[in-house]
Structures are given as structure tokens and as C-alpha cells.
């Protein structure tokens with residue numbers, strides 16, 4: 299797609315594009331911690347600002363608070379937080395949002411990308427997955443954006459994170475292609491998730507338990523049991539035409555079901 303090449307050992311940038319602040323922490327941040335420790339440059343993006351994540355605050359107040367929480371979480375692993383400034387519940391696959399997404403890819407030039415499963419419980423997640431799939435295919439075409447083409451721009455390894463509870467929108471179990479052992483970084487993952495205090499407090503008040511962190515721990519332990527480790531994050535790799543089909547995460551971290 300372009301003639302700008304770069305040594306693959308130098309091209310170590312990863313981008314997670316999720317719908318809402320805290321989605322990455324649930325779905326893939328253990329893997330991001332491992333990549334950061336291996337010297338990768340980590341970028342975490344959300345399409346929406348998180349303005350519906352409250353029962354008491356104004357949209358502006360909660361969005362500002364959640365941006366701070368997301369930045370604080372990203373900072374813990376030296377990652378950069380980006381937001382495409384869409385509204386909760388109104389993430390759609392349209393031209394303006396796709397342009398923003400392509401420009402984000404253009405600025406980062408990721409070699410590895412994480413996003414939501416193509417089928418998930420909430421339409422913001424589904425739309426984000428579509429936007430990310432389209433942008434990952436398109437961004438390295440020189441004419442796709444007016445932003446400069448960075449060295450290393452190419453169709454990236456694309457991984458879909460587990461949907462919520464590991465089931466798709468029809469309740470079917472998702473069968474992962476790829477597991478990453480996050481046992482050794484589970485507390486870092488929990489620490490980053492805990493940065494999202496506005497959401498944790500809300501669930502704690504509602505459930506009377508620390509359901510926010512408990513749900514995350516239950517899920518990674520469930521995935522861990524499937525691959526004989528304490529805790530794992532699970533992914534489905536996109537292997538359609540033009541995408542790399544080698545499983546880079548397995549090459550890097552060696553985890554297998």
C-alpha cells in the first residue's frame with residue numbers, strides 16, 4: 299500500500315480503540331502492560347467521552363472527570379490517551395467519525411490494534427469495531443487522509459477483544475484465537491481499572507460489593523482456566539485479505555490455549 303518501510307523491531311506501536319473510557323482496562327490492558335514493558339509505545343483511544351456514565355452529574359462534568367480518569371490510567375504505563383469526542387450511545391459508522399478514526403491511525407501508525415468484538419452487547423462497541431476495522435485497512439493508503447504518512451504505516455495486526463462476558467449479542471460463546479497470560483500484570487490491570495473511580499463507585503453503591511474489579515477478575519480467571527494460567531485476556535484475530543495472519547501476540551508472549 300505504500301513504499302515507506304521500517305525495521306519491524308523499531309516499529310513497536312500499539313493502539314487500542316474502544317468505545318468508552320474503561321473499556322480498554324476491562325478488555326486488553328493487561329496485554330498493553332506487557333507490551334509497554336517490552337518497549338512498545340502504547341496508545342489508548344476512546345471514540346466516546348463517557349457522558350452517560352452517571353446518574354447525577356451533567357454530561358460535561360462526567361465527561362471531564364472521565365477524561366481525567368482515562369489519562370491517569372494511561373499514564374501508569376506511559377501510554378497516551380486519545381478521544382474522538384463522540385457521545386455515549388450515539389457512536390455511529392459515518393463519514394465524519396471514520397475520518398476522525400483514520401486520522402488517529404495516521405498519527406499513530408500502529409503495528410498492532412485492539413478493538414471491540416464485531417458482535418458485542420452494545421451498539422457503541424459494534425460501531426467502534428467497524429470504524430476500527432475500516433480505518434485499519436484504509437489509513438496507510440496515501441490519499442486516505444491529509445495527514446503525513448509516518449514510516450511503518452501498514453495494515454496492522456488487528457485483534458478483537460472479548461465481548462462483555464465472552465458472549466456475542468445473541469448469547470453465543472466466543473471462541474478465542476489468541477490468549478495472553480496476564481497473571482503477572484493482574485494487579486497493574488486492576489490498578490488501571492481502579493483509576494475509573496466514577497464508574498467503580500457507581501457500581502459499588504448499586505451492588506454493595508466491588509463489582510467493578512470483581513467482574514474483571516472473574517473474567518480473566520475464566521479465560522486463564524482455558525489456557526492453564528491464573529489469568530488471561532482473550533482475543534480473536536482478524537485474518538481477512540490484506541491483514542497479517544501470523545499471530546504476533548503468540549510470537550511475542552507464547553500463550554496458547
Ligand SMILES: [Zn+2]
Nearest residue numbers: 317318321423
Ligand atoms: Zn463500553
